[in-house]
Amino acid sequence: MEITDLKIRKMFPEGRLRAIVSITLDQMLAVHDIKVVQGENRLFVAMPSRQDEAGIFRDIVHPITASARQFFETQIVEAYQRQVALMQAEADYRSNKEPEQAPAAEAAPAEETEA
Helix, strand or coil, X not given: CCEEEEEEEEECCCXXXXXXXXXXXXXXXXXXXXXXXXXXXXXXXXXXXXXXXXXXXXXXXXXXXXXXXXXXXXXXXXXXXXXXXXXXXXXHHHHHHXXXXXXXXXXXXXXXXXX
């Protein structure tokens, strides 16, 4: 199985939720609403879920094996980290390329008119 497309749909600069991601598998199946979450020690991936009648959240889609979970998590977290680095590089570039502000020209005194 191959992730043939991965899109970071939304990023959040604050809080534990860092991003919402969609992936396409083998150009055949799309999975939306995958979350990148900041845990206490690392980023991790939370699969799409919904709340059941008892109030418990259950995954709608999830990897079956630990190695499959590791595969998805690695691919998704690395894509998220690349996006963060790209956004930081763009912000750095913009801040270094901003033209220096020329001092504002002093306003000419208003002409007095005789009434």
